[in-house]
Amino acid sequence: MRLQRIYPLLILLILIVSSTLSAVLQYNPLLRIDEEPEMKLLAQTTQPTPVLEVVESYNIYNRGSNPFNLSDLGDLYVTYPQIDPRQVILDYKVYVAGKLVGYTVKSEYGNLSLVAIVNVDDIVIDPGKNVSIKVYYKVKIKPPPKPISIDDILNASWYTVSSIKYYNNLTAPSRFWNYSNPLIKLLSDYLWEKSNGNLGLYLIEAVRWIRENIAYRTRVPARHPVEVLAEYRGDCDDDANLLITLLRAKGIPAILEAGLVYIKGYYGSTLIDHVVRYEIRNGGPHGWVKVYIPGLGWRPVDLTFILTGSKDPIDAFNEGAYMKMPIVIVERSLGKDYASETVEETRKLEKLEAYLVARIELNVVEG
Numbered sequence: 375m376r377l378q379r380i381y382p383l384l385i386l387l388i389l390i391v392s393s394t395l396s397a398v399l400q401y402n403p404l405l406r407i408d409e410e411p412e413m414k415l416l417a418q419t420t421q422p423t424p425v426l427e428v429v430e431s432y433n434i435y436n437r438g439s440n441p442f443n444l445s446d447l448g449d450l451y452v453t454y455p456q457i458d459p460r461q462v463i464l465d466y467k468v469y470v471a472g473k474l475v476g477y478t479v480k481s482e483y484g485n486l487s488l489v490a491i492v493n494v495d496d497i498v499i500d501p502g503k504n505v506s507i508k509v510y511y512k513v514k515i516k517p518p519p520k521p522i523s524i525d526d527i528l529n530a531s532w533y534t535v536s537s538i539k540y541y542n543n544l545t546a547p548s549r550f551w552n553y554s555n556p557l558i559k560l561l562s563d564y565l566w567e568k569s570n571g572n573l574g575l576y577l578i579e580a581v582r583w584i585r586e587n588i589a590y591r592t593r594v595p596a597r598h599p600v601e602v603l604a605e606y607r608g609d610c611d612d613d614a615n616l617l618i619t620l621l622r623a624k625g626i627p628a629i630l631e632a633g634l635v636y637i638k639g640y641y642g643s644t645l646i647d648h649v650v651r652y653e654i655r656n657g658g659p660h661g662w663v664k665v666y667i668p669g670l671g672w673r674p675v676d677l678t679f680i681l682t683g684s685k686d687p688i689d690a691f692n693e694g695a696y697m698k699m700p701i702v703i704v705e706r707s708l709g710k711d712y713a714s715e716t717v718e719e720t721r722k723l724e725k726l727e728a729y730l731v732a733r734i735e736l737n738v739v740e741g
Contacts, residue, residue: 438727454490487706521692532573544627548709553623611661627666630707636700
């Protein structure tokens with residue numbers, strides 16, 4: 375059974391910060407990488423398979439005149455590295471108010487998506503005070519899978535997908551990935567006709583269309599897929615969510631994956647609705663699609679972070695951050711409407727007169 379939950383702000387930060395960090399001129403890892411020469415150079419000289427240490431520090435301040443409980447912000451879900459061939463978890467710890475605490479790892483849809491729930495007693499934050507939360511993890515980055523070709527995609531046994539019961543729910547519509555919307559259906563039908571009803575070619579044409587037609591523009595909160603299509607604008611996860619919606623419309627399993635890309639020397643900070651300050655060192659968050667291709671398994675499709683800068687659709691499969699960069703996969707979304715939930719969570723902070731300072735730092739360490 376799927377774990378029903380609302381994304382807490384700590385998890386939402388990974389998914390939404392692509393929109394906010396991109397507004398900071400000196401730091402923009404989620405723009406199309408070919409438009410950022412300095413970042414491209416740093417990325418091309420990065421060691422591909424290091425051991426990465428990640429420290430996420432969160433301080434929640436009470437700026438109001440009344441105390442509130444930490445539980446008033448909801449269950450304390452925190453980042454947990456996902457099970458993935460590209461990484462092995464070497465260490466994981468959570469501290470609250472300076473004390474090491476226990477946690478429970480919950481899963482959705484088998485082990486496809488993992489999240490940690492921190493086991494803490496209720497904590498009261500008095501006016502003018504704050505409480506700290508620190509999440510520490512060390513991950514060994516493994517080599518990426520072998521590149522694939524256009525022929526691999528076209529010759530996959532696509533007819534078998536619908537017969538695999540496990541994947542049926544991963545093609546279902548959701549409030550967020552709503553492929554019954556007339557605009558989405560119009561584009562889906564156009565691409566289906568252009569691909570002559572071939573699922574492999576449909577996947578390629580959908581990637582090509584988004585790469586060639588959607589301009590890179592950021593917005594907070596994230597756009598729903600129909601908004602991306604209506605505006606012809608989107609960032610990494612906006613573009614990814616449009617592709618997921620198009621793929622699910624034709625029965626192709628697809629999910630959103632998010633992670634932290636290691637780029638030594640990069641730093642950025644931004645303010646979200648005057649209630650969240652976010653800083654990150656030596657990298658940046660990023661989002662991409664994971665699509666299930668029969669015979670090839672789950673493959674990444676990156677629509678914005680492509681080192682070659684090419685518009686060739688196959689480069690979205692082989693030249694993106696997942697394939698070319700040290701990256702820690704920290705979140706998989708199976709259909710939650712995190713764009714709307716972002717608004718709800720920030721409004722919750724505003725109502726409590728709380729202020730969240732989030733800092734994430736990535737470093738290469740010895741194994």
